[in-house]
Amino acid sequence: xxxxxxxxxxxxxxxxxxxxxxxxxxxxxxxxxxxxxxxxxxxxxxxxxxxxxxxxxxxxxxxxxxxxxxxxxxxxxxxxxxxxxxxxxxxxxxxxxxxxxxxxxxxxxxxxxxxxxxxxxxxxxxxxxxxxxxxxxxxxxxxxxxxxxxxxxxxxxxxxxxxxxxxxxxxxxxxxxxxxxxxxxxxxxxxxxxxxxxxxxxxxxxxxxxxxxxxxxxxxxxxxxxxxxxxxxxxxxxxxxxxxxxxxxxxxxxxxxxxxxxxxxxxx
Amino acid sequence: xxxxxxxxxxxxxxxxxxxxxxxxxxxxxxxxxxxxxxxxxxxxxxxxxxxxxxxxxxxxxxxxxxxxxxxxxxxxxxxxxxxxxxxxxxxxxxxxxxxxxxxxxxxxxxxxxxxxxxxxxxxxxxxxxxxxxxxxxxxxxxxxxxxxxxxxxxxxxxxxxxxxxxxxxxxxxxxxxxxxxxxxxxxxxxxxxxxxxxxxxxxxxxxxxxxxxxxxxxxxxxxxxxxxxxxxxxxxxxxxxxxxxxxxxxxxxxxxxxxxxxxxxxxxxxxxxxxxxxxxxxxxxxxxxxxxxxxxxxxxxxxxxx
Numbered sequence: 001x002x003x004x005x006x007x008x009x010x011x012x013x014x015x016x017x018x019x020x021x022x023x024x025x026x027x028x029x030x031x032x033x034x035x036x037x038x039x040x041x042x043x044x045x046x047x048x049x050x051x052x053x054x055x056x057x058x059x060x061x062x063x064x065x066x067x068x069x070x071x072x073x074x075x076x077x078x079x080x081x082x083x084x085x086x087x088x089x090x091x092x093x094x095x096x097x098x099x100x101x102x103x104x105x106x107x108x109x110x111x112x113x114x115x116x117x118x119x120x121x122x123x124x125x126x127x128x129x130x131x132x133x134x135x136x137x138x139x140x141x142x143x144x145x146x147x148x149x150x151x152x153x154x155x156x157x158x159x160x161x162x163x164x165x166x167x168x169x170x171x172x173x174x175x176x177x178x179x180x181x182x183x184x185x186x187x188x189x190x191x192x193x194x195x196x197x198x199x200x201x202x203x204x205x206x207x208x209x210x211x212x213x214x215x216x217x218x219x220x221x222x223x224x225x226x227x228x229x230x231x232x233x234x235x236x237x238x239x240x241x242x243x244x245x246x247x248x249x250x251x252x253x254x255x256x257x258x259x260x261x262x263x264x265x266x267x268x
Numbered sequence: 269x270x271x272x273x274x275x276x277x278x279x280x281x282x283x284x285x286x287x288x289x290x291x292x293x294x295x296x297x298x299x300x301x302x303x304x305x306x307x308x309x310x311x312x313x314x315x316x317x318x319x320x321x322x323x324x325x326x327x328x329x330x331x332x333x334x335x336x337x338x339x340x341x342x343x344x345x346x347x348x349x350x351x352x353x354x355x356x357x358x359x360x361x362x363x364x365x366x367x368x369x370x371x372x373x374x375x376x377x378x379x380x381x382x383x384x385x386x387x388x389x390x391x392x393x394x395x396x397x398x399x400x401x402x403x404x405x406x407x408x409x410x411x412x413x414x415x416x417x418x419x420x421x422x423x424x425x426x427x428x429x430x431x432x433x434x435x436x437x438x439x440x441x442x443x444x445x446x447x448x449x450x451x452x453x454x455x456x457x458x459x460x461x462x463x464x465x466x467x468x469x470x471x472x473x474x475x476x477x478x479x480x481x482x483x484x485x486x487x488x489x490x491x492x493x494x495x496x497x498x499x500x501x502x503x504x505x506x507x508x509x510x511x512x513x514x515x516x517x518x519x520x521x522x523x524x525x526x527x528x529x530x531x532x533x534x535x536x537x538x539x540x541x542x543x544x545x546x547x548x549x550x551x552x553x554x555x556x557x558x559x560x561x562x563x564x565x566x567x568x569x570x571x572x573x574x
Contacts, residue, residue, distance in 0.1 A: 113349055119319045120354055123326015130308060153319035
């Protein structure tokens with residue numbers, strides 16, 4: 001049964017409705033990771049939505065905290081909290097703040113400033129290693145975020161300490177905040193760089209759920225895994241795809257209707 | 269101070285499996301006993317302070333009390349945002365330990381002068397600052413922090429500090445710890461950190477004014493201002509002493525704590541390091557003198573007319 005497909009669609013629809021209602025930014029960043037997050041929550045991670053602090057759960061950290069609507073939607077549609085709560089996104093005093101918040105059930109760590117998620121995930125993975133835990137730690141980074149030196153400190157550390165239960169996913173949509181990655185600070189040869197830091201590197205189509213599932217399934221490798229997920233920023237809404245302005249803009253009423261129509265209904 | 273710290277940490281690690289020591293490739297001659305006794309709970313994060321502090325937060329989020337040890341400004345300013353966002357905001361039990369507070373590494377140059385660290389750490393709303401005045405207060409602060417794991421900053425001197433307390437004193441957050449007191453005294457010296465020794469010497473000078481009490485403030489922070497007005501109200505004059513720049517320091521913290529009691533503000537006379545020391549090189553004694561921290565300056569502050 002295809003579990004992650006319907007979840008990805010629900011994430012995209014909810015994310016669009018949330019940013020529209022809140023007049024918030026970063027919809028394209030959320031659409032970029034919708035499939036990754038859907039595969040994690042529907043097929044890969046162990047968790048108990050009724051007990052978000054279950055000690056044996058897999059840990060997920062969204063380092064690109066500005067794409068939080070995708071994770072809030074995934075959590076709501078996975079029964080961590082009622083879907084109706086999503087309507088409060090961006091409101092005054094809402095716990096669904098516009099960068100991911102650890103005050104939301106199921107969220108491990110608040111981010112917003114880039115370059116913080118991976119070091120924190122390394123600490124969690126170390127804890128798992130120290131205690132002989134079986135749980136895994138997943139951390140999702142943006143490609144532009146790799147400009148931050150802290151990530152490379154962490155990658156060196158994770159490789160050196162062979163944190164084999166750490167999976168780093170890079171949302172490689174090749175578009176930053178003002179321009180392309182290529183024109184801003186080129187990352188290539190990314191795979192070679194990551195491998196030279198001691199990582200087991202897998203490349204995946206970031207919108208193909210089978211490809212993502214294969215990449216995130218733990219093999220017998222004594223190294224931390226880095227999944228380079230090739231994605232399209234704004235994926236699923238044609239007029240937002242690969243357009244830098246949708247890092248900031250929010251859809252008006254007409255654009256929202258058009259986007260939802262293009263995505264289709266999860267019940268269709 | 270370093271030895272008192274590591275002895276207390278070792279004893280705590282014997283009692284509890286959740287004590288972890290992370291160092292930033294520093295601590296030669298100090299951390300080896302811990303590393304040898306508890307190799308699985310000792311990590312050298314390398315020369316990479318952002319990752320060091322972030323991973324400390326990650327470890328702490330899994331139930332460990334993590335002590336992050338380095339020197340001077342490296343575990344504070346270099347990873348300030350990790351302390352702010354990862355440790356303090358998430359209220360995680362990470363104790364940032366800096367050896368060489370003030371000008372203990374004076375000869376090593378401005379990079380190693382920890383004279384703005386209070387200013388940085390005291391703007392973190394959940395952070396408690398532990399700034400012990402002697403090795404006995406180091407032990408007292410460690411006992412407190414181990415019993416009350418929380419975001420915390422332990423500012424140590426280096427080595428060779430004299431013990432001024434005959435035994436480990438009782439310390440409470442925001443409470444002045446008596447070193448030399450008399451109920452009739454109307455003037456007090458209130459220190460935070462290793463300048464306690466300097467103040468102690470000043471009060472025993474031949475020309476020192478009589479009837480001066482000496483207190484140390486080893487545990488303080490943003491949330492502890494409310495406790496100060498009552499303590500200040502007992503005296504006519506409070507001279508604060510710190511090896512830190514005046515801006516954002518201990519004395520200015522005490523003054524800020526009195527804004528609701530403005531009649532008490534004139535009682536407080538902060539004595540801190542002049543910024544003339546910034547960029548100068550020399551021993552702590554020399555630089556403290558250049559910066560205005562001398563026995564004579566302390567006596568003068570205590571005896572100057574209102």
